[in-house]
Amino acid sequence: xxxxxxxxxxxxxxxxxxxxxxxxxxxxxxxxxxxxxxxxxxxxxxxxxxxxxxxxxxxxxxxxxxxxxxxxxxxxxxxxxxxxxxxxxxxxxxxxxxxxxxxxxxxxxxxxxxxxxxxxxxxxxxxxxxxxxxxxxxxxxxxxxxxxxxxxxxxxxxxxxxxxxxxxxxxxxxxxxxxxxxxxxxxxxxxxxxxxxxxxxxxxxxxxxxxxxxxxxxxxxxxxxxxxxxxxxxxxxxxxxxxxxxxxxxxxxxxxxxxxxxxxxxxxxxxxxx
Numbered sequence: 461x462x463x464x465x466x467x468x469x470x471x472x473x474x475x476x477x478x479x480x481x482x483x484x485x486x487x488x489x490x491x492x493x494x495x496x497x498x499x500x501x502x503x504x505x506x507x508x509x510x511x512x513x514x515x516x517x518x519x520x521x522x523x524x525x526x527x528x529x530x531x532x533x534x535x536x537x538x539x540x541x542x543x544x545x546x547x548x549x550x551x552x553x554x555x556x557x558x559x560x561x562x563x564x565x566x567x568x569x570x571x572x573x574x575x576x577x578x579x580x581x582x583x584x585x586x587x588x589x590x591x592x593x594x595x596x597x598x599x600x601x602x603x604x605x606x607x608x609x610x611x612x613x614x615x616x617x618x619x620x621x622x623x624x625x626x627x628x629x630x631x632x633x634x635x636x637x638x639x640x641x642x643x644x645x646x647x648x649x650x651x652x653x654x655x656x657x658x659x660x661x662x663x664x665x666x667x668x669x670x671x672x673x674x675x676x677x678x679x680x681x682x683x684x685x686x687x688x689x690x691x692x693x694x695x696x697x698x699x700x701x702x703x704x705x706x707x708x709x710x711x712x713x714x715x716x717x718x719x720x721x722x723x724x725x726x727x728x729x730x731x732x733x734x
Contacts, residue, residue: 469546472507473580474603474647477548480507480680481669487648487681489671490689493519493536497686498543506547508671510583510683511537513552513613518687525612526555530569537577549579550605555613558584558593566593570602583650585611587637591644598645606641608634609675610653623674625654638662650683651675653700674700 480487489508492498493515501509515536516528530553537551557569570582581603584590594604609624618624625631635658638649648669651659656676663670663679672679684701687693691706721727 471546472548474548477507477648477669477681481667487669487671489681489683491518491683491685491687492540492543495539495543498540501686502544502547507681508683509540509544509547509549511540511549511551511577511579512583512685513554514685518685518693524615525552526615528554530554530557530572534573534576537573537579541578548581549577550581550583551577551579552583553585558586558590559613561589561592563593563596567596567600570597570604571600574602581605581647583607585613587633588640591640594641594644594646603647604645605648605650605671606638606646607650607652608637608641608654609651609659612652621653623653623655625658631655631658634658635662635665638666642666642668651679674698 477487487507489510490501490506491510491512491514492501493511498509511533513525513528513533515532516522516525519536520528520532522528533551533554537549541549551573553566553569553573558566566584573579573582582597583605584594584597585607587608594606598604610618610621612621615621625634631654634654641649646668648671649662649666650671650673651662652672653674656678659670659672659675660678669680671681671683673683685693688696688701689704691703692708692711694708718727
């Protein structure tokens, strides 16, 4: 299923990821926020692309995800969907669109995201408190990915980005919330920064796929922030992060060489001039 590439861009759908779980095939998800990077990761054969509210951190330099607005999320999602031929694109619902119990506002925001971006699904953080909203959104025909464990939009309530559900009571609540989200119609669930054994147990109990980040290898798939795994965000090295390149050094070297060539008049050469 995930062997499709640029030469065979069969679109990934909710049905695809459901079949991948049934077949025991791991699901690879990555973030993207712009056309160029989305083009490259889609060509590489990624299954799912998350237009995350982490754009607030990665693209805008904020300390948390809270400041990013619905309009800015739509902008980033539009950039990504214009690039993607195969991967399923999922868009984070930003802070403020799904909180407060106003189901109609949340539904309208989710509809706006799909209508204006062409994305396939939205992602919503939270457990039992967002179940009525998710039920309403899925009833409207919009696929929803859930998100439990460390939910970054609740960072101020949590008091930081530490591991969640280490205590039995919170672990039991997470399992209960996961089952409620599945019942509400979620097609998949992100589990962030929870003990590996708990994530594996949730994955065992659910019929829908789980996507882990800092949740061990027992989930049905994994997600990382693209700029993190490419080694672009210097100084950010959480335990769960594996870097597959060191683009920070590559970019520094390339830009440094360009500066040197410009200042020494070695660029442009005669062959690079009209």
